[in-house]
Amino acid sequence: MEPTTYIWMDGEMVPWEEATVHVLSHALHYGTGVFEGIRAYQTEQGTAVFRLTDHMERLHRSAQAYQMELEWSVEDLTKATKELLAANELVDGYIRPLVFLELGAIGLNPANARVRTSIITWRWGAYLGEEGVRDGIRVRVSSWRRFPNDSFPNAKATGTYINSILAKREAVQAGFDEAIMLNQDGAISEGSGENIFVVSRGTVYTPPISVGCLDGFTRDAVATLLRDDGFEVVERVLDRTDLYYADEVFLTGTAAEVTPVREIDNRPIGPGKPGPITQRAQELFNATVTGKLTTHPEWLEHV
Numbered sequence: 001m002e003p004t005t006y007i008w009m010d011g012e013m014v015p016w017e018e019a020t021v022h023v024l025s026h027a028l029h030y031g032t033g034v035f036e037g038i039r040a041y042q043t044e045q046g047t048a049v050f051r052l053t054d055h056m057e058r059l060h061r062s063a064q065a066y067q068m069e070l071e072w073s074v075e076d077l078t079k080a081t082k083e084l085l086a087a088n089e090l091v092d093g094y095i096r097p098l099v100f101l102e103l104g105a106i107g108l109n110p111a112n113a114r115v116r117t118s119i120i121t122w123r124w125g126a127y128l129g130e131e132g133v134r135d136g137i138r139v140r141v142s143s144w145r146r147f148p149n150d151s152f153p154n155a156k157a158t159g160t161y162i163n164s165i166l167a168k169r170e171a172v173q174a175g176f177d178e179a180i181m182l183n184q185d186g187a188i189s190e191g192s193g194e195n196i197f198v199v200s201r202g203t204v205y206t207p208p209i210s211v212g213c214l215d216g217f218t219r220d221a222v223a224t225l226l227r228d229d230g231f232e233v234v235e236r237v238l239d240r241t242d243l244y245y246a247d248e249v250f251l252t253g254t255a256a257e258v259t260p261v262r263e264i265d266n267r268p269i270g271p272g273k274p275g276p277i278t279q280r281a282q283e284l285f286n287a288t289v290t291g292k293l294t295t296h297p298e299w300l301e302h303v
Helices: 026-030 052-065 074-087 130-135 159-173 217-228 240-244 276-289
Strands: 006-009 012-015 033-035 038-043 046-050 093-101 115-122 137-141 178-182 188-191 195-200 203-206 233-235 248-253 257-264 300-302
Touching (some): 026 093, 033 052, 052 074, 052 217, 074 115, 137 159, 188 240, 195 240, 195 276, 217 276
Antiparallel strands (some): 006 012, 006 115, 038 093, 195 248
């Protein structure tokens, strides 16, 4: 990670190296935090953030689910993000808002812990590699199962991602790029940090939120763009066999954007390279976030 100049912490621009927290922070011990991943893109009209307000609204919902009261409104956080990007002189990059519990409690009841809010920005390229975006990645179905929805709220909480870390490390250590996780019933849920789409006979399928996947904004955008372009996109419960029989598979997420999958469990997907619908999804998404396709201008918030 390449450091930037400032990190926004509770209303102040703090130098990168001084943005520290105490070792007894509740979040460090118990994972009591919520976060977002957001990207800013360079457009002909200047720097624009993809669905910034949507992300900050979800951050608030996640905090509410875990009973963390934010001091800062959605408007405060969107304004702070734009100011931080400008202060760090970033024309594009990654944005990580984080709300977490700091000092005031060390047991499992965090009622007295202080709520802290920070926003970090930095330069970050393709999460799964430029080669992966171009040629597709190799994935495996993880032995680790996704947490069921009735165990945790469908929110971006820091602690729940230990589940994803186990799956990701298992996949990488076995020589793959990414993991696909099943839920407790054996249905396809999502990648370790991405939503999943499966193309079969010209129809695009994606699992419903009820199987335990995150209601991702990139997922929603790609589904919308493909429908606008004339494709049929259907939410349906999928199983492992659907992956092996698929013509195309791709992953979506803020970090991954639209990444093709060329192989699953040592089985090639289709011809073993990105298919035409996957490539069209990439084209539509990239054109949208860079301002070249203007069918959804509400998704871009300019700095």
